[in-house]
Amino acid sequence: MVSLAEHWQGLCDRPESLAEWRRYALEADKKTGCFLQFDPLLARDRSAASGSLAGVPFAVKDNIAVEPFRLTCASRFLANLVSPYTATAVRRLQAQGAVVVGKTNLDEFGMGSSTENSAYQKTLNPWNLTRVPGGSSGGSAAAVAAGIVPFALGSDTGGSVRQPAAFCGVYGLKPTYGAVSRYGLVAYASSLEVIGVISKTVAAAGEVFRLMRGQDELDHSSLEYRPAQDPPKKLCVGLPVECLRAVGEPGTQGIPLHPDVQATLEKTAQTLKELGFTLREVSLPSLEYVVSAYFVIACAEASANLARFDGIRYGARAQGADNQEQLVISSRSRGFGDEVKLRILLGTYVLRSGFQDQYYLRAQRIRTAIRRDFERAFSEVQLILMPVYPTPAFKLGGVELDPFAQKLADQFTCSANLAGLPALSFPAAVKNGLPIGLQFLAPPFAEDRLLRACSAFEEVSPSPNPPLYGPWS
Amino acid sequence: MDREELSITALMSRLDLDEEEMERFGGAVSRLLETFCAMMQVEVENLPPTTHALLKDNRLREDRPVEDGAADRLLANAPELEERFIVIPNVL
Numbered sequence: 293m294v295s296l297a298e299h300w301q302g303l304c305d306r307p308e309s310l311a312e313w314r315r316y317a318l319e320a321d322k323k324t325g326c327f328l329q330f331d332p333l334l335a336r337d338r339s340a341a342s343g344s345l346a347g348v349p350f351a352v353k354d355n356i357a358v359e360p361f362r363l364t365c366a367s368r369f370l371a372n373l374v375s376p377y378t379a380t381a382v383r384r385l386q387a388q389g390a391v392v393v394g395k396t397n398l399d400e401f402g403m404g405s406s407t408e409n410s411a412y413q414k415t416l417n418p419w420n421l422t423r424v425p426g427g428s429s430g431g432s433a434a435a436v437a438a439g440i441v442p443f444a445l446g447s448d449t450g451g452s453v454r455q456p457a458a459f460c461g462v463y464g465l466k467p468t469y470g471a472v473s474r475y476g477l478v479a480y481a482s483s484l485e486v487i488g489v490i491s492k493t494v495a496a497a498g499e500v501f502r503l504m505r506g507q508d509e510l511d512h513s514s515l516e517y518r519p520a521q522d523p524p525k526k527l528c529v530g531l532p533v534e535c536l537r538a539v540g541e542p543g544t545q546g547i548p549l550h551p552d553v554q555a556t557l558e559k560t561a562q563t564l565k566e567l568g569f570t571l572r573e574v575s576l577p578s579l580e581y582v583v584s585a586y587f588v589i590a591c592a593e594a595s596a597n598l599a600r601f602d603g604i605r606y607g608a609r610a611q612g613a614d615n616q617e618q619l620v621i622s623s624r625s626r627g628f629g630d631e632v633k634l635r636i637l638l639g640t641y642v643l644r645s646g647f648q649d650q651y652y653l654r655a656q657r658i659r660t661a662i663r664r665d666f667e668r669a670f671s672e673v674q675l676i677l678m679p680v681y682p683t684p685a686f687k688l689g690g691v692e693l694d695p696f697a698q699k700l701a702d703q704f705t706c707s708a709n710l711a712g713l714p715a716l717s718f719p720a721a722v723k724n725g726l727p728i729g730l731q732f733l734a735p736p737f738a739e740d741r742l743l744r745a746c747s748a749f750e751e752v753s754p755s756p757n758p759p760l761y762g763p764w765s
Numbered sequence: 766m767d768r769e770e771l772s773i774t775a776l777m778s779r780l781d782l783d784e785e786e787m788e789r790f791g792g793a794v795s796r797l798l799e800t801f802c803a804m805m806q807v808e809v810e811n812l813p814p815t816t817h818a819l820l821k822d823n824r825l826r827e828d829r830p831v832e833d834g835a836a837d838r839l840l841a842n843a844p845e846l847e848e849r850f851i852v853i854p855n856v857l
Contacts, residue, residue, distance in 0.1 A: 359838075376838035469819050483817045512824045513817070584801045595778065602779075604853055609844035615854050625781040633780055634793050640778045641766070641794065642801075654804050656814030661807065663815060696796060712818025736819055 295344065296442055296496050297389070302347030304332060304339075304391040313349075316762050317393070317440045323760060324425070325415045326434040328354050329361055330394035338378065339386040344503070346389030351435045351444035353428075354395035355402055356487065357476035358382050361392070365478050366410035367400045369607045369627030379476020380511065381445065381487045381504040388503055393441065396431030400629045401598070402449055402480045404428050405698040406686070407456070409631045414688065417459060418760040419726055423685040426456030432490045433460040439762035443491035443500050449481050450586050451680070451705025453488035454717035458680035458729020461719040461756050463746065465489045465497045468736045469712035470515035472501070473508030481593040482513070484586075484709040494750050497716070498743045520738035523674040527745060529564060529732075530574035530673035535704065546583065546703040547682040547693070552723035557679055560720045560730055560749075564677070567748050574669040574676065578661045579707060585662070586706035587699060588642050588655035594632075595639030601627065631695070663711045666733075675745055676733040678704045680717045684726040708733055716742040719755050727756060766795050 303309055314332060321327045332349060335358060340346070352358050355365045357375040364370045382392060399409035407415045407430025415430045417423040418438040425434040429446025433456035436444050446453040448466040457464025466488045477487055487504070491497040508514045535549075535557070549557075561571055603609040603623025610622030628636070642651035669676060682701050686692040693701065708715040708731075716739075717731040734741045766774075771791050775782050782790060845852040 373842055374838070376835050376842065377833075469817070483820075509826045512826075513820050515819065578807075581804055581807055584804045587797065588801055588804075599779075603844065605851060606839070606842040606844070613854055616856060619854055621779050621781050624779050628780075630789075633778075633782075633786075634790055636778045636780065637771070637774055637790055638794055638797055641770070641774045641798075644774065644777070651801060651804075653814055654807075654809055656816060657809035657812040658804055658807055659815040659818075660812045661809075663818060696793070699797070700800070710815075710818065 296348050296499055297344060297346050300348045300442060304336060304349055305347040320438040320440050320760060320762060323416065323421065324418055324434045324438055325413045326396055326431040326438065326440070327351070327394040328364060328366065328397050328412060328431065332391065332393040334361060335359070335392045339391045340389045343388035344499070345385060348390045349393040349441050350385065350390050351394050351396050351432055351441045352382060352392055353398050353432050353444070353446045355398060355447060355478045356382060356445055358392050358395065361395050363478065364412070365401045366398045366412055367627065367629065367632070368411045369601055369623070371608060373606055377476065379487070380473035380508045382476065384504050385500065396429070396435055396444060398431055399428035400632050401478065402428040402447055402452055402485070403594070403631045403635055405451070405455060405701065407431060408688065409629060411629055416688070417685050419461065419685065419758040423687055423726070424459065426459035426685060428452040429490060430456045433457050433462060433464070436460070436462045436490050436492055437758055438760050443489055443496045446488050446490050447477055447485055448488045448709065449485040450590060450702050450709050453490060454680050454705055454715060454729070454731055457490050458717045458719070458727070459685035461722070461727030461758060463491050463494055463497050463719070463755065464717040465501055465739070465742070466708060466715045467501060467505065467739060468714045470513050471505045471517055471714070471737065471739070473511040473514040475508055475510040479597040481590040482597060483593060484590060492755050494718070494743055494746045501739060518737055519740055520735055523741060526568060526570060527675055527741070528570045528572060528673045530669050530676045531561060531571060532576045532579060532676060532678060533573050534576055534579040535678050547697055547701040549679065550683040552684055553679050553682060553728055556721040556723065556728040557730060561677065563749065563752065567752070569745070572673060574673055576665045576669060576707070578658060578665045579703065581658050582662060582707045582710060583700055583703050585655040585658040586702065586710055587638070588651050589659065589710070591635045591639035592643050592652050593639070595636045595643060598632070598636055603627065659710045662707055666711045666713060670735045674734070674741060678731055678733065680704060680729040680731045684723065684728055704731070712736060714739045714742055716746055718746045718749060720749070720753065722756050766791060766798060
């Protein structure tokens with residue numbers, strides 16, 4: 293197997309190749325709008341001269357701190373904020389010689405599924421420029437899919453690494469909660485989110501994850517990484533019956549499976565059998581309630597986490613306020629976009645005295661039911677196979693899925709966040725010119741199992757190249 | 766959510782909503798709260814709440830000073846400074 297460093301041959305250390313690559317990257321960025329900041333030399337001196345990723349370029353979602361880039365979170369509020377430090381996950385990659393070449397676009401503060409909630413620009417899907425790249429790590433997924441970088445970092449709170457990876461035909465690893473330090477990741481929903489990897493190959497996702505993971509004294513929720521026990525050679529994959537049933541029946545939440553996703557799920561199950569996996573049905577009854585529980589918890593945590601943005605110590609300060617209270621209110625009201633305001637309002641409401649038991653506490657109890665459902669399922673199977681999203685990449689502008697429907701469509705991704713489980717989305721097929729992604733879920737700290745299963749599938753069906761794909765593969 | 770509840774929630778959120786926003790956010794919040802009603806069907810009596818999926822307890826580290834210049838970089842992001850003090854409107 294060729295390593296990332298061999299593949300990219302220290303690109304950032306070879307001026308001639310770097311100039312040629314830079315031209316390509318700028319051209320691809322012009323078409324897709326994946327970068328908010330692009331400067332391959334800005335942080336060059338922060339990376340080690342040697343290491344297993346020496347000279348390999350990578351991109352970082354702009355809600356992860358990288359000195360001396362700005363840290364905008366795609367929000368007007370943080371337009372001029374310069375990262376005062378670098379996230380631990382990024383530092384660990386820089387210590388191996390990898391070079392941050394830019395910061396990628398996202399839905400403001402990670403809130404959205406299309407990257408259209410960015411205050412700055414739209415990002416277009418390299419497969420079809422009339423469609424979204426997914427979100428919220430849409431810029432990272434588009435940059436990898438366009439062949440600008442071999443991997444990029446994103447963050448996954450309810451599917452924000454896996455869904456854009458699926459929409460763009462690349463791999464998206466959401467690690468076990470706590471496996472990768474969140475120090476330097478701007479907090480949205482602290483109990484759910486984790487820094488993940490989007491990559492062109494399974495090997496790259498594994499290599500980057502192994503370098504980033506492990507306890508960090510700067511993040512008390514980070515955990516010592518103890519890999520789960522090796523499962524038997526022949527892996528048994530569970531298919532939740534709740535995914536196979538027609539979602540969207542009266543009385544059920546969620547968006548019905550698009551025929552292309554349904555067909556891909558069936559075909560992939562068949563391919564896995566041919567590859568030696570055994571498949572059996574499992575039941576996750578609480579899947580029905582995950583979207584509600586997820587949004588209640590995520591918005592509640594967001595309302596608390598985003599309270600820090602007051603325009604006093606940093607960020608865009610509204611002018612002309614007579615007193616401190618007015619300054620805070622005006623700065624927040626002008627600085628935040630609509631989706632952020634909506635989630636703060638919702639989160640504040642569900643935490644209010646009198647409503648807390650009805651919404652927040654109930655959602656946390658349902659979270660326990662979800663965890664137990666997975667524990668039960670993983671006593672029978674080693675992996676679970678699910679769609680990532682009920683539809684392929686949808687059209688820009690909410691014409692196919694409006695923002696409300698986009699939230700309901702998180703039905704397959706957010707359960708991994710609620711239960712803290714690792715999950716890996718992989719490109720399973722191309723239908724009607726668009727990639728379709730599926731995902732494997734595994735018990736905590738069983739990332740190797742996910743990578744093993746996806747590698748086996750990659751052998752027969754590697755990440756497809758979009759029309760925009762460049763020569764830097 | 767009625768108008769009064771939304772006004773109280775906006776005040777607690779430190780957000781100032783104009784007429785058009787009151788209308789728009791009121792509708793969007795209500796629609797999502799209706800969706801959340803699905804959770805009411807679940808029997809949760811015997812389920813303890815999960816706050817973190819895998820975090821078992823708090824971990825503490827030694828509190829020690831580090832000289833890395835971060836204070837200057839943080840101050841450089843302040844909207845208005847007088848020497849090393851951040852300027853805010855008059856409190857009194």
